[in-house]
Amino acid sequence: MKRLKSKCFYALFIFFIIIVLFSAIYVYSVVTGNILEDAAVNNIREVAVHDRNTITMFIEYNWKNQQRIGERLKRHSQELKTVSQINEYLGLEAYESTFDKVYLLMEDGSYYTDITYRKGSEDPDYYPYMDLFADTDSYKVIAYDSLPVMGSDKVVIYGYRLPDNPQDKVLSGIKIGEDQKEVYAVIGVCRRSSIVDGLVIENYVDESGNTQGYSSVVDEKGEYVVDRKDAASSVSDNLFDIVKRCDKSNLTPADVQDKMLAGEEFWFYMEKNGVRELNYCAPLNSSSVDWYFIMSVNDQVVKDQTKLFVLLIIAAMSAAILVIIIAFVLTLIMQRKTQIAHAQEKAQSEFLSNMSHEIRTPLNGIVGLNYLMLNAIDTPEKHHQIKEWLRKSQNTAEYLLALINDVLDISKLQAGKVEITRAPMLVEAMSESVYSMQYDNITGRGVEFIKDIRITVPCIQCDEVHIKQVLMNIAGNAAKFTPAGGTIRFSVNQSMIDENHVMTVFVCEDTGCGMSKEFLNEIFNKFTQDRSSISNSTKGTGLGMAISKLLVDAMGGEIRVESELNKGSTFTVEIPAEICEIPDYLKSNPDEAEKPDDNSGSGVKAAKILVAEDNELNAEILMEILSQSGFVPVHAQNGQEAVDIFERSKINEFKMILMDMRMPVLDGCEASARIRELDREDAKTVTIFACTANSFQEDRVKALDSGMNDFVTKPIDINTLLRKMEKIDREKHNIQ
């Protein structure tokens, strides 16, 4: 559960970071997009200003042309008498100039063209040219849609009024025709396409070659002088009507008109049929023209221009963020590994420190006691005290042994070398066994020991040895820390997990000294002991609960403790297990294999045992123990010597061979293998027990693979040895 919570936390944390980062990308891309859009819009404006200036220059250029026409007219005026002459003259002027037509407006309103002379409105091509100069301006330009002489082309009419100042000897007072009327103005007519051709906006052409941006010129009434969009079309329209008809715009037609009348430079957008158009509007920068320049660009152009940049930015940002996240995760992992390594290093250091302390303390005691005994051995009156010192030395040595065993257990558990074996187990029998084994220990301390075993599923698949180890440890602790007069309750109950599985719950409740809250948090750590005043007198390695925790975890169970200082503690062990049928061998005599039988060893006592042990002290101890137990031990100093002794022995002379695993010349496994290979009838049947201080799984496997029957750990527990010998004998007997 804790692991799941941790995982969820990490997930949420990372998800939050991703959301924050992507939000940052989004905001950044939007901001960047806006900046780029502004840049694109500014770019449009620059192009628009350029086009606007081009148009203005074009118009001014035409006015200058009209001035030059006036100058030439002054020179040739005397030659221009008849209508035909004037028509031809104007035709040639038009041919040589930028105009399609050049007219001369006379002071009485009549005018000469390149094809006729007209006096007024009877002309089908009549236009009130005099109206061009209603104000004081000398230069005028207007757009006009219907001048038949220009066919269906829409035209632009340029007017240049000749100066009436007599001081201007170049352009004033020009008189032509038979009646010598004075020329009032020079009129030039151009097709609007002449302006259109100057408004090609190459910048805004899409991939298909379609123009997405175009320039237009409208007059003060909103009429298009030049509509670049429909340059090939004869259809004209009015800007204000277009604004009025569009689906959406940020300005009303009146707004647009007001701004134009005010001479403002402004932007507005229009949306029609889902197409949004940006329009840049600016007056032509000429005081004599009331036209407005408009550049319209499809909004998509701006978006297209910014889209690529924004996408690139998003891609780059995403890649960068991905790299940052990966780097962050890798850093976290490395940091975690470093922390674990440091913790392991620290734990190892602490472990070594604790081990050093825990081992040196009893060893110092033993050394000290030996010193005392050596000094007192020749003093008969001290013999009683020597016996007491020996007893203390024995206890200390046993404690030291238990400590070493626990350390080895921890080591194996942490290294994953403890194999959890699952075999049918009678829950009640196991519980009774624990109860009975702890009964004398507990009741002997003046503590009441109560059992409450309620079994619904008699037999389960589990590791009986390790469960028993855990329970014995817990019960042993309860015994240690419960003062006389207290009570220890050992209860067992079960609850079904599902149809095939059951949860067996072992509870050990005592009325002992209890534990501080601080200690409760540390209880399953190594070398942890409550140093409260009450428990100070007790003695333990401090590894028991750590071992129990590791074992229960390995079995998929859970161990927990509740405790209150000075009131007692309650340990709960929950073991999930598969339900199974009771096998026959358990039905017959379930405890037979485990119970030491005082009489069972009678058959093997006085038997000859070959002891292969290279360590002289260990060999001497083992030989003495075996001798005291009634066996006849024969010592071999290494594996090769053991092989040799066995080879020379009579058939079935040796009941058993205790083979040390690590020996010079030939190690125990090799020696066992050679013995098994000997060509004698007892070579295959003689019992060989591996005998070593190591009890790792691989040692056990190695020993069995070499042909040994079983495995006993040093120092030899004679009862365990006898029980194993009996078991081997029984198996051999069954086989036979």
Next chain:
Amino acid sequence: MGKRITAFLLQIIIAVSFSFSLSGCSGQSKPEKEIIIKVPHTSTMNCISNENIKNVRTLLELASEDFIAQYDKEVKIKVIEFEGGEETKAITNSFGKSDAADILYDGFFNMSSFIHTGKVVPIDDVLTPEMKEDISPAYLEHGRFNNKLYMLPYMSSENILIYNREMLEKYGLSEYIDEGEVISDWSIEDWTKILNTLADEFAKEGKGKVPMMMYAKDNQGDTHIMTMLRAFGGDLFDGNNNFDLADNPNVISALRWIQNGVDSGWYLPVPYYKTMSDNSSKFKMDELAFYNFNLGSSTYSRVKEDYNAETNTFKKYGFVNYPGNHCTIFNEGFEIFDNGDSEKIEIAKDFIRYFYETDKWLECSAGSIPVSKKVMEKYKGDILLLEAFSQNAVNAVDYTHNLPNWQGSENSVRSVFYKEIALLMTKEADGNFAVTPEECASNLQEKLNTAISEGRRNSILHE
């Protein structure tokens, strides 16, 4: 632990990325097909059956609305009008673009060049048996190339000259005037006399009047000038459909006759920089004696007013073939373009078939010369001069021969022709013409045949 976190992280990133990518997707429905019909701007359309229809654009817009209403597919039809003579800009320059024409309605002489671009689809399958029965084979033949129908005629115009009979009468030329709905035929000598007489008299008037239309500022003058090149007889083409001008004495005589008209005061001043519109305006101001005329021209209404004014006779206007007794026939109709969408081609064909099968749209051709026999039969009594035009068809010349590269490029026949004619009428500072008639004939033959050769070389026909 590290691997689990990394894997988990990657899962989240993939999930987030996927969700982001999903958010960028959106379904797009298939858009309706848009058919673009392009049509040149024309000032008027003399539609008898429907007076509201004043031009072809309006006709096609109304027909499109009806077609869409009865069509079983979702379509949109956009009619775009372009400036007359701007076919290159409106059609060729739009190839491959979103505003490319799917259907073009125009004069055959403007459309014939597009056949050779490979973009124009053969439309024989548009013709129903009823249509084949109704449209005269001669009209259909004008739309064929290599035995495939690329242009479907709708109506026809016959170009002749209209003249101001008051001017002729005023200056003693009444003998040349025919009464009634008659198209006259004068010899080249008659023409020379009439034009010289009028020019002299107009000069005396001093009011800027001129007798004969002439214009070479743009390519609009090719039809009547090419017709006038036949004034002294003969054809302009050899047996291989190439121009035969350089050593053609009739052509050289015609060119000389045209050039002499400049010095003789027949034309508007600076004729090489005059347009058809200049001449039209001049004619409308009663300052030009002879001008182009057909049933679709803007002058037609004046002719009708003149005819209907009092006694169903012409008082002011008369009609005559071009010098050499020739007229030109112009068919107008439809072409369909292949813009890479076969569905749009089929829709375009359906539209044209619908247009011809629907009487109210077919009858709008009455006003000019309808190609439909049944329309002609129904409206022949209502169309002034129709009978005269019909009888005059024998004098028509086929001046384009559906040759490739007739127009549409800088070196097309039309683009080359008017510039050479302009040079023919241009006087240098020394008072001499820029080219002699012989030089003009030689230049024309070389440049026009080059244009045709290039057209043939680049010709791609749509299968």
